[in-house]
Amino acid sequence: MARDSLIRHYAYLVRVVVGRLVPGGKSRLEVDDLVGSGIAGLIRAVDTYDPAREVKFETYATANIRGAVLEAIRNEDFLPRSIRDRLRAFDRASLATEVRIGRPATDHELANELGVTEEHVGRLRIAAVASRVGSLDDSTSGSEGDTLRFGDMVADPSVDLDRELQDNEVREALTNALGHLPERERTVVGLYYTENLTFLEIGRVLGISESRAYQLHGQALSRLRQRFRPMLMAA
Structure with missing residues (x-):
């Protein structure tokens, strides 16, 4: 398949990745900018893909798209440049190792790749998990069509989420952070990200308005950002 045809054929992957990673409250212009970053990642994947490595193109392209979108998000977030640089190096090492071995890398393999x-x-x-929480906008949409879920919120750009959450340190950090939320905020987070309820439905469950449920969700994300910031600085 010709280069341009490949790009057009797999362009849908960009929308899929952006839809999973970007909060619904982002403006159309911001989303379009991130789609542009994702397209750049797709083009890079088309230009650098090596069939001899026996990695599916969809897998390789998705990893490149996610990396490009996450880098664009991190360029706009609250992280100091030094932290962003370390996370980018981690992302690149994860991608390079996964492409080379055809599966997500273990901590031992990544340690060898990074020399740490x-x-x-x-x-x-x-830190990669924390950066996803930290980059979320308090104005996440409360509409019925909002598709952002907890798995998307914490997803690392190059490591399988199921494997990521099996890591004791990561799971403990998330559990600890959520455990420090006030009870009602914790309930809203659980209903929204685990039970997939909308803010309107959460309001009905808790006997509060949709706007109040939305407000509690924003407060919870703000507390989580504050909680995760020391973890980012320690990376």
């Missing part, structure tokens, strides 16, 4: 200890890789994993 496995303990440091663990901290980087936590």
Whole structure:
């Protein structure tokens, strides 16, 4: 298939990735900018894909698109440049290792790739998770069509979420952060991200208005950002 045809054929992957990673409250212009970053990632994937590595193109393209979109998000977030640079290096190492071996890399393999200890890789994993929480906008949409879920909120750009959450440190960090939320905020987060309820439905369950449920959700994200910031600085 010709280069331009490949790009057009797989352009849908960009919308899929952006839809999963970007909060619904982003403006159309912001989303379009991130789609542009995703397209750049897709083009890079088309230009650098090597069939001899026996990795499916969809897998390779999705990883490149996600990396490009996450880099664009991190360029606009609250993270210091030094932290962003470390997370980008972690993303690149994760992608390079996954492409080389055809599966998500273990901490041991990533430690060898980066020239650091496995303990440091663990901290980087936590920081990658924390950066996803930290980059979310308090104005996440409360509409019925909002598709952002907890798995999307914490997803690392190059590591399988199921494997990520099996890491004891990551799971403990998330559980601990959620456990420090006030009870009602914790309930809203659980209903929204785990039970997939809309803010309108959450309001009915808790006997509050949709706008109040939306407000509690925003307060919870703000607390989570504050909670995760030290983890980012320690990466």
